[in-house]
Amino acid sequence: MSQIPNLENAPINLSAIRARAQAELETILKNVRGDKCLVIDPKLSGSLSLLVQSSELKKHGAELRHLTAEPIQTDRTKVVYLVRAQIDLIKFICSHIHNDTSKGLHREYYLYFVPRRAVVCEKVLEEEKVHELLNIGDFPLYMIPLDEDVLSFELDLAQKEYLADGDATSLWHIAKAIHNLEFSFGLIPNVRAKGKAATRVADILNRMQAEEPVNTSDMGIPEINTLVLLDREVDMVTPMCSQLTYEGLLDEFLGVNNGAVELDASIMGVQQEGKKIKVPLNSSDKLFKEIRDLNFEVVVQVLRQKATSMKQDYTEISTTSQTVSELKDFVKKLNSLPEMTRHINLAQHLSTFTSKPSFLGRLDMEQTLVEAQSYDICFDYIEEMIHKQEPLVNVLRLLILFSVTNSGLPKKNFDYLRRELLHSYGFEHIATLNNLEKAGLFRKQDSRSNWLTIKRALQLVVEDTDTANPNDIAYVFSGYTEERHLYPNINFHSLQLIFYSSVFACNLSYRRPIEEILRLLPGPHSEIKRGGYASIPSYETLPGSLNSSEKLADGRRSLVLVVFIGGVTFAEISALRFLCSQEGMAYDLIVGTTKIVNGQALTETFIEKLG
Amino acid sequence: LLWKESWELARNPMASKGSPLHGPRIKLIEKAHNLFTETKEHMFESKAAEEHAKLLRIQHELEVTTKQAIFVDSSISDTIRTCIVLGNHRAANKVKTEFKVSEKRWYWLKVFALATIRDWDALEKF
Numbered sequence: 017m018s019q020i021p022n023l024e025n026a027p028i029n030l031s032a033i034r035a036r037a038q039a040e041l042e043t044i045l046k047n048v049r050g051d052k053c054l055v056i057d058p059k060l061s062g063s064l065s066l067l068v069q070s071s072e073l074k075k076h077g078a079e080l081r082h083l084t085a086e087p088i089q090t091d092r093t094k095v096v097y098l099v100r101a102q103i104d105l106i107k108f109i110c111s112h113i114h115n116d117t118s119k120g121l122h123r124e125y126y127l128y129f130v131p132r133r134a135v136v137c138e139k140v141l142e143e144e145k146v147h148e149l150l151n152i153g154d155f156p157l158y159m160i161p162l163d164e165d166v167l168s169f170e171l172d173l174a175q176k177e178y179l180a181d182g183d184a185t186s187l188w189h190i191a192k193a194i195h196n197l198e199f200s201f202g203l204i205p206n207v208r209a210k211g212k213a214a215t216r217v218a219d220i221l222n223r224m225q226a227e228e229p230v231n232t233s234d235m236g237i238p239e240i241n242t243l244v245l246l247d248r249e250v251d252m253v254t255p256m257c258s259q260l261t262y263e264g265l266l267d268e269f270l271g272v273n274n275g276a277v278e279l280d281a282s283i284m285g286v287q288q289e290g291k292k293i294k295v296p297l298n299s300s301d302k303l304f305k306e307i308r309d310l311n312f313e314v315v316v317q318v319l320r321q322k323a324t325s326m327k328q329d330y331t332e333i334s335t336t337s338q339t340v341s342e343l344k345d346f347v348k349k350l351n352s353l354p355e356m357t358r359h360i361n362l363a364q365h366l367s368t369f370t371s372k373p374s375f376l377g378r379l380d381m382e383q384t385l386v387e388a389q390s391y392d393i394c395f396d397y398i399e400e401m402i403h404k405q406e407p408l409v410n411v412l413r414l415l416i417l418f419s420v421t422n423s424g425l426p427k428k429n430f431d432y433l434r435r436e437l438l439h440s441y442g443f444e445h446i447a448t449l450n451n452l453e454k455a456g457l458f459r460k461q462d463s464r465s466n467w468l469t470i471k472r473a474l475q476l477v478v479e480d481t482d483t484a485n486p487n488d489i490a491y492v493f494s495g496y497t498e499e500r501h502l503y504p505n506i507n508f509h510s511l512q513l514i515f516y517s518s519v520f521a522c523n524l525s526y527r528r529p530i531e532e533i534l535r536l537l538p539g540p541h542s543e544i545k546r547g548g549y550a551s552i553p554s555y556e557t558l559p560g561s562l563n564s565s566e567k568l569a570d571g572r573r574s575l576v577l578v579v580f581i582g583g584v585t586f587a588e589i590s591a592l593r594f595l596c597s598q599e600g601m602a603y604d605l606i607v608g609t610t611k612i613v614n615g616q617a618l619t620e621t622f623i624e625k626l627g
Numbered sequence: 628l629l630w631k632e633s634w635e636l637a638r639n640p641m642a643s644k645g646s647p648l649h650g651p652r653i654k655l656i657e658k659a660h661n662l663f664t665e666t667k668e669h670m671f672e673s674k675a676a677e678e679h680a681k682l683l684r685i686q687h688e689l690e691v692t693t694k695q696a697i698f699v700d701s702s703i704s705d706t707i708r709t710c711i712v713l714g715n716h717r718a719a720n721k722v723k724t725e726f727k728v729s730e731k732r733w734y735w736l737k738v739f740a741l742a743t744i745r746d747w748d749a750l751e752k753f
Contacts, residue, residue, distance in 0.1 A: 403732040404739075405704055435675070436732065442702035443679040 028201055028239050028575060028606065030161040037067055037157050044096070044155060045076040048126055052094035054078040057105055060098060060130055062274035063160050063170050083108055087115040096126045098155060101134035110144040128155040131189065158193035159608070162275050163298045166589060167608040169193050174610040175248050175582035176621040178213050179455035186610065187213055190581060191220035194243065194608075195228075197577075201239040204577070211247020213581045218245055240575045240606075248582025248618075252457060256417040256615040257382050258375075259587035262315045263297065263308040266362065267586050267614050269369045272297060279365070295358065303355040309590035312363075312370065319360055326356070378410075385417045394418055395429060402436045408445070408623070411437070413615045416457045424461035451622045577606045583613030682706070685725065689718060703728070704736055711740035 041064075045054070054073060056064065061082065073080060081088050083099060085108055095112075099105045109127065116123055125146075129137070132154045141147045159169045174186035194217075198204060203225070209218040248255070259268055270277045276296045299305040303322075307315045329346055369375060385394050398418060401411050415433070419425055425433070434449055452458040580588075589607050611617075682703060689706070703722065710719035723733055 399731070400735075403704075403735040436729075438675055438678075439703040439728070440732070442705075443675060443682070446675055 030164070030167070032200060033159070033167075033197075034067060034161055037160070040155060040157070041068065042076070044098075044126075044128055044153065045073070045078060048094055048096055048124075050094065051092050052078055052096050052126075053081055053088065053092040055081045055083050055088060055095060055097045057099040057130070058082045058084075059100060059172070060170075063157070063168075064098075065276075066160050066162065066274050067157075085111065087112050093122075094124045094126070096128065098128050098130060101129045101132070101137045103136060103140055106137045106140045107144075110141065110146050113146045113149060114144070124151070125149055126151045126153070128153045130155045131158045131192075132156060134185075156196075158189060158196055162612070165593070165606050166612075167606065168612060169608070169610050171610040172617075173621050175618065176451065176455070178582070179249065179457075180451040180622065184213075184216065187217050187581070188220060190579065190610065191217050191224060194221055194577075194579065195224045197240070198225075204240045204243045206242040207245070208242065209245040209247075211245075211250045211581070213249065214245035214247040214579075217579075217581060240577050242576045244576060244578045246578065246580050248580060248584075249456075252420050253386065253417060254588060255583070255585050255613060255618050256413050256420070257386065258379055259585055259614065260311055260313075261309055261587050261590045262312050262363075262366075263590065264585060264587040264614070265312050265366055265370065266297070267612070268616070269366060272586070272612070277362075295362070301355055301358075303352060303359055307359065308586075309593050312366065315359075316363055316367070319356070319363060322356060323360070326353075378414075381414060382417065385414065385421055391422070398433065399436065402433070402440050405440050408441050409616055409619050412448075412452070412458070412619045412623075416452070416619065419458045422461065424459045426461050430460050445623075448623045455622065457622070575604050575606065577608055579608040581610055583611045583618060584609040585614055586612060681725065685722060704732065707733075707736050708740040711737060 045052075078096070079092055083097065083105060088095070097109055099109070109125075113125060127150045129152070133152060138147070138152070141150065141152075159167050162168050169186075169190055171186045171189060174190075177183040177186055194204075207218050207221065209215045259265060263272070266272055266277055270279055275298045276294045278294050280293075297304055297308070307318055310318065326349060329349060381394070381397055384390060384397075395418075398411065398414055401414070424430070437449065438445060449458065584607060589612075593605070686706060689710070707719050707722050707728070710716070710722065722728070728736075
């Protein structure tokens with residue numbers, strides 16, 4: 017199976033986006049005639065693998081290399097670099113070129129920035145005096161469809177850059193990506209934003225529209241009805257909790273990268289020692305589509321059921337005589353066998369992690385932290401973790417949860433924990449602590465925590481959910497055994513609020529309490545209606561009857577694009593899918609994100625690497 | 628501005644690794660410490676810088692006495708552990724009192740360290 021997801025079932029024509037990116041890449045390769053060596057930024061290679069297969073690239077006479085500090089070994093005379101605009105990568109390229117010239121080699125160099133060049137990088141090239149040797153271009157790859165309903169802008173560091181470094185480049189990229197989308201699918205009439213970064217993106221988007229308007233007259237009805245921009249900052253609690261959906265757990269323990277996990281071949285039952293294989297994970301895999309959003313506990317049951325029913329079929333086949341059509345059905349079922357084996361192997365591997373006491377202990381702790389009732393227990397637990405020198409990321413993850421739910425720690429405890437951290441992990445981590453403090457993730461307490469109010473207002477902690485037949489979204493974080501209850505998913509709720517406030521825009525009595533709760537959450541919120549749709553009055557004067565106005569003429573459900581600035585977890589995507597599969601939902605959802613994250617990945621971006 | 632400046636200073640020495648740069652490194656960190664003390668808000672940072680400088684001195688001494696270049700750039704806890712593993716309990720105690728290591732942490736470190744060298748007798752006694 018290919019790692020490139022099948023996009024045919026997507027609610028909008030996402031394959032068009034991919035096709036355009038493919039075409040652009042092709043032109044780049046064609047512009048450089050003859051054989052060439054294509055040097056790819058390792059961070060980009062994953063994204064590219066979602067676009068084209070490497071055999072496809074080789075057809076264009078390209079030899080593939082990853083960009084590293086080492087000089088490239090190739091006999092090709094043309095070198096094409098494909099990199100993000102990052103200074104350290106540019107320095108690698110400079111050293112490559114210097115190395116070549118010192119050996120007297122003359123090559124043609126082409127440099128393409130993804131998605132666009134940065135002035136700083138060109139300055140570096142000028143300083144290194146290699147600017148004239150290079151042909152520089154852009155490869156405007158602003159987003160990649162990860163699956164039928166997930167788009168990624170592939171900006172790993174967006175959250176950290178904006179919060180800790182005050183660098184808003186990523187916001188521009190997000191706005192640009194959305195603006196590009198509008199060129200293909202029409203101007204999005206409703207834009208809602210929550211959080212500082214989100215409102216800024218909305219502003220930038222408006223400015224782009226003013227400077228370079230999307231032509232509305234020849235487009236007809238826009239395909240995307242509403243854009244919801246959400247700032248990760250609004251909810252840092254959810255990503256810090258362990259995800260418990262199948263896909264989420266795969267990400268927590270094995271790391272899902274660009275729609276695939278990489279693991280030892282032996283786990284998948286292949287007898288090849290020490291070899292790594294990539295297992296693609298996307299909706300093209302029917303079984304995976306069915307179980308990805310389920311609680312892991314349920315996944316095991318589903319797999320067991322499938323296996324037994326298959327076994328039953330098999331015994332029937334071998335004992336009784338069958339008609340040809342029955343045989344055909346059976347063979348069809350057998351075809352799903354490789355998928356079954358794959359997921360049974362994966363599930364088995366996962367359960368070795370989930371049955372560990374340390375994992376269960378952490379779940380327990382997360383629960384306690386989120387309930388925010390027993391401060392001392394949490395404090396002692398984290399203190400002990402530091403003393404035992406457990407992996408720094410794990411400690412920080414809980415610490416962030418601790419700090420966010422208490423809106424900071426009292427100064428005495430804050431300084432004490434910081435000191436213990438520095439003593440245990442080394443003084444170089446003071447930069448990390450500083451990042452976290454600037455981002456407001458681990459800080460001194462300055463106001464009374466409103467976490468409890470939010471929690472109560474949004475009914476975040478739900479007791480007892482039937483994980484098999486969930487009626488509430490919280491199942492995605494729900495616990496393993498019976499006594500472990502539910503994990504909150506504040507982000508889902510904050511989203512639901514924005515959602516409802518849009519649906520019930522006219523119903524003021526419903527809306528007012530929502531606005532009050534929205535105010536409790538950090539960051540400003542904004543609502544913009546964008547003009548140009550005078551011909552479609554239903555969007556402007558939204559009547560109370562939802563069904564008549566929100567449904568498009570051809571009976572399709574209208575489409576909402578939800579963009580998470582700063583990343584989204586698989587569990588949250590699962591929650592959204594669950595939400596739109598509910599009856600009475602008048603929307604289809606597409607999720608856009610700067611990056612699929614988990615608590616670990618998100619915390620790691622804040623750890624400053626020194627020396 | 629001052630904060631930024633001192634921050635850069637604190638960063639630089641850590642970026643430049645290794646014992647040869649030892650002298651200048653400590654000086655840089657001490658300078659950072661002084662810069663941090665000039666503002667009120669950065670008490671914590673200044674203290675950390677001070678302790679860092681002190682730690683590097685002790686680690687340097689330890690490397691000279693043990694003739695093993697394994698101390699510099701490890702954290703305080705790591706240093707204590709290494710000392711115990713090497714059987715140098717006096718040095719470990721010294722580091723402990725020097726940095727006012729809490730009893731709780733001290734016990735964890737000692738248990739871990741003794742377990743790594745499989746010194747079960749000492750573990751028993753302790």
